[in-house]
Amino acid sequence: xxxxxxxxxxxxxxxxxxxxxxxxxxxxxxxxxxxxxxxxxxxxxxxxxxxxxxxxxxxxxxxxxxxxxxxxxxxxxxxxxxxxxxxxxxxxxxxxxxxxxxxxxxxxxxxxxxxxxxxxxxxxxxxxxxxxxxxxxxxxxxxxxxxxxxxxxxxxxxxxxxxxxxxxxxxxxxxxxxxxxxxxxxxxxxxxxxxxxxxxxxxxxxxxxxxxxxxxxxxxxxxxxxxxxxxxxxxxxxxxxxxxxxxxxxxxxxxxxxxxxxxxxxxxxxxxxxxxxxxxxxxxxxxxxxxxxxxxxxxxxxxxxxxxxxxxxxxxxxxxxxxxxxxxxxxxxxxxxxxxxxxxxxxxx
Amino acid sequence: xxxxxxxxxxxxxxxxxxxxxxxxxxxxxxxxxxxxxxxxxxxxxxxxxxxxxxxxxxxxxxxxxxxxxxxxxxxxxxxxxxxxxxxxxxxxxxxxxxxxxxxxxxxxxxxxxxxxxxxxxxxxxxxxxxxxxxxxxxxxxxxxxxxxxxxxxxxxxxxxxxxxxxxxxxxxxxxxxxxxxxxxxxxxxxxxxxxxxxxxxxxxxxxxxxxxxxxxxxxxxxxxxxxxxxxxxxxxxxxxxxxxxxxxxxxxxxxxxxxxxxxxxxxxxxxxxxxxxxxxxxxxxxxxxxxxxxxxxxxxxxxxxxxxxxxxxxxxxxxxxxxxxxxxxxxxxxxxxxxxxxxxxxxxx
Numbered sequence: 021x022x023x024x025x026x027x028x029x030x031x032x033x034x035x036x037x038x039x040x041x042x043x044x045x046x047x048x049x050x051x052x053x054x055x056x057x058x059x060x061x062x063x064x065x066x067x068x069x070x071x072x073x074x075x076x077x078x079x080x081x082x083x084x085x086x087x088x089x090x091x092x093x094x095x096x097x098x099x100x101x102x103x104x105x106x107x108x109x110x111x112x113x114x115x116x117x118x119x120x121x122x123x124x125x126x127x128x129x130x131x132x133x134x135x136x137x138x139x140x141x142x143x144x145x146x147x148x149x150x151x152x153x154x155x156x157x158x159x160x161x162x163x164x165x166x167x168x169x170x171x172x173x174x175x176x177x178x179x180x181x182x183x184x185x186x187x188x189x190x191x192x193x194x195x196x197x198x199x200x201x202x203x204x205x206x207x208x209x210x211x212x213x214x215x216x217x218x219x220x221x222x223x224x225x226x227x228x229x230x231x232x233x234x235x236x237x238x239x240x241x242x243x244x245x246x247x248x249x250x251x252x253x254x255x256x257x258x259x260x261x262x263x264x265x266x267x268x269x270x271x272x273x274x275x276x277x278x279x280x281x282x283x284x285x286x287x288x289x290x291x292x293x294x295x296x297x298x299x300x301x302x303x304x305x306x307x308x309x310x311x312x313x314x315x316x317x318x319x320x321x322x323x324x325x326x327x328x329x330x331x332x333x334x335x336x337x338x339x340x341x342x343x344x345x346x347x348x349x350x351x352x353x354x355x356x357x358x359x360x361x362x363x364x365x366x367x368x369x
Numbered sequence: 370x371x372x373x374x375x376x377x378x379x380x381x382x383x384x385x386x387x388x389x390x391x392x393x394x395x396x397x398x399x400x401x402x403x404x405x406x407x408x409x410x411x412x413x414x415x416x417x418x419x420x421x422x423x424x425x426x427x428x429x430x431x432x433x434x435x436x437x438x439x440x441x442x443x444x445x446x447x448x449x450x451x452x453x454x455x456x457x458x459x460x461x462x463x464x465x466x467x468x469x470x471x472x473x474x475x476x477x478x479x480x481x482x483x484x485x486x487x488x489x490x491x492x493x494x495x496x497x498x499x500x501x502x503x504x505x506x507x508x509x510x511x512x513x514x515x516x517x518x519x520x521x522x523x524x525x526x527x528x529x530x531x532x533x534x535x536x537x538x539x540x541x542x543x544x545x546x547x548x549x550x551x552x553x554x555x556x557x558x559x560x561x562x563x564x565x566x567x568x569x570x571x572x573x574x575x576x577x578x579x580x581x582x583x584x585x586x587x588x589x590x591x592x593x594x595x596x597x598x599x600x601x602x603x604x605x606x607x608x609x610x611x612x613x614x615x616x617x618x619x620x621x622x623x624x625x626x627x628x629x630x631x632x633x634x635x636x637x638x639x640x641x642x643x644x645x646x647x648x649x650x651x652x653x654x655x656x657x658x659x660x661x662x663x664x665x666x667x668x669x670x671x672x673x674x675x676x677x678x679x680x681x682x683x684x685x686x687x688x689x690x691x692x693x694x695x696x697x698x699x700x701x702x703x704x705x706x707x708x709x710x711x712x713x714x715x716x717x718x
Contacts, residue, residue, distance in 0.1 A: 089580035157617070205602055205606070212523045241614050253561070256586070257554070261607060265615060269440065269615055269618055271507065275640050275646065276639070277642060279645075283641070286635040287635065287639055289632055289635025294625045294626065296628075297621050297625025
């Protein structure tokens with residue numbers, strides 16, 4: 021690797037800041053020598069955390085002191101506009117100016133989404149920057165695109181999500197010809213709400229994606245598609261149902277196991293094997309959710325992220341850069357523009 | 370009880386028809402002497418099933434022979450219009466004519482929804498008839514309204530759902546002052562899509578429901594509200610995510626348990642306790658989903674329903690009649706109309 025990938029890390033974002041973001045950054049630096057980390061946040065607080073790691077490669081670590089912190093409860097737009105010297109806004113500006121290739125933040129989701137689009141800016145031609153987390157399925161992981169803050173999407177937005185999602189899954193997860201499914205309430209082409217009915221033929225007509233048709237929510241966890249295309253409101257509901265049903269069900273399983281002495285003993289015996297299984301199904305183990313279609317990369321990690329998730333997310337940023345995901349997205353936009361121009365010419369003749 | 374509650378049962382609907390619908394009907398007749406069942410379907414097939422139960426109270430059982438069956442894959446509107454002598458359409462007509470108080474069907478969801486509204490007809494003033502299943506939560510069961518076929522709802526529809534859902538939960542589940550939550554992607558009032566933003570203040574202004582604000586999908590399984598109000602597309606996604614996540618997760622738990630000899634032994638020990646727990650979390654154990662706001666009652670049971678679910682659903686119809694749910698809905702509509710008229714008068718002054 022000739023050039024270091026520069027990742028800014030919001031050291032003040034998340035429930036365990038600055039301890040876990042700093043630890044995650046240090047571990048990423050130790051694990052991969054192709055990376056340079058820029059921590060944004062309170063100078064003294066970061067220094068205190070860094071003292072714990074005397075072996076950190078200091079030549080690849082920079083700290084940019086900031087004086088403000090955006091809290092989870094703050095209205096996003098106001099926070100982004102008002103707190104110019106917050107760890108998040110300063111980090112986003114590094115991406116905007118090209119001083120960092122990516123920003124990783126466990127801070128307020130709303131602020132990351134709003135700030136990502138307002139400061140890091142969308143790639144020219146991208147109508148909306150979708151938030152696209154990987155979700156666990158029986159077959160591995162699939163991309164759920166969009167779970168962001170911009171609801172009430174139009175069909176053209178969903179088409180862009182399908183293409184961008186396909187590029188991401190191919191480049192980052194190594195899936196050749198990823199299967200794209202439109203989240204709908206029935207399998208047949210004519211099913212669904214107005215948005216789905218208009219989007220379906222547009223997806224079907226594309227030759228640059230592997231559109232497999234409608235997918236019902238019931239089949240999402242089994243891995244019916246590699247890319248689940250949906251509008252942000254529904255995407256958010258899907259993501260949170262994953263979390264909620266899993267949590268409630270596991271609680272029920274645990275209390276069922278503890279209900280009798282015999283089953284309690286059984287519980288002890290299955291514990292190690294079960295723990296391993298459930299880790300593979302833990303939505304937080306899949307790293308951060310990228311906000312795609314930006315000039316650069318902004319990744320939102322869970323508010324409750326520990327060092328491991330933050331480290332994994334930082335390392336994913338290398339792959340994003342090396343695979344030139346944004347270059348591929350730009351290539352798609354260029355072609356789309358050409359097609360539109362050609363289409364316009366035809367109809368003008 | 371002075372008068373028998375008359376429940377029509379679509380004997381040809383569902384994966385296990387006519388065996389399970391007939392068995393469910395027989396069991397309901399045995400268990401409750403206040404009920405009269407009318408089976409619609411193939412005369413000979415029903416007769417063959419009934420031979421298995423020589424003790425059935427024949428004086429409270431009627432068979433109406435029909436010659437057609439609506440299959441699951443058929444386009445609903447065409448099926449309802451074309452198959453006038455199907456077990457479903459004949460059953461719906463019994464409700465329409467007042468010859469039955471309710472119809473229970475495990476047949477095609479689409480056909481039941483379309484037929485329910487087209488044949489059994491909505492109560493005058495009801496804008497949409499919502500499908501409202503009970504879903505399992507940590508605190509018991511909550512009502513998810515609407516999961517039906519009419520997507521792209523308007524705010525006024527959601528307000529009616531909230532009131533109807535509250536009446537249902539109070540009358541059928543005995544919950545005083547049921548908590549009504551609007552399914553949204555954030556807790557704050559200003560969050561969400563256009564539909565939620567417009568619906569929130571309308572719900573907040575009502576004095577006849579206990580509106581507790583927005584509820585995120587993550588908190589649905591924990592029982593954050595008794596009535597979850599949402600548009601049908603999102604309701605359908607919630608219902609199917611319940612099913613899908615639970616199925617995939619339990620599969621993962623089972624394969625985790627079987628992964629080592631020690632944990633396999635543990636699995637045997639926890640089996641009985643776990644089975645009990647999981648039954649309480651099985652969405653199909655909550656009986657059928659009523660299509661509310663109709664003149665009469667139409668209940669859709671799962672396609673895979675066995676006799677027990679069908680029996681429970683038939684028995685729920687008694688309570689629906691005895692509690693006069695439709696009378697209470699009509700009372701709400703009467704008041705709503707009066708309020709509107711009064712409001713109109715004021716603005717005319």
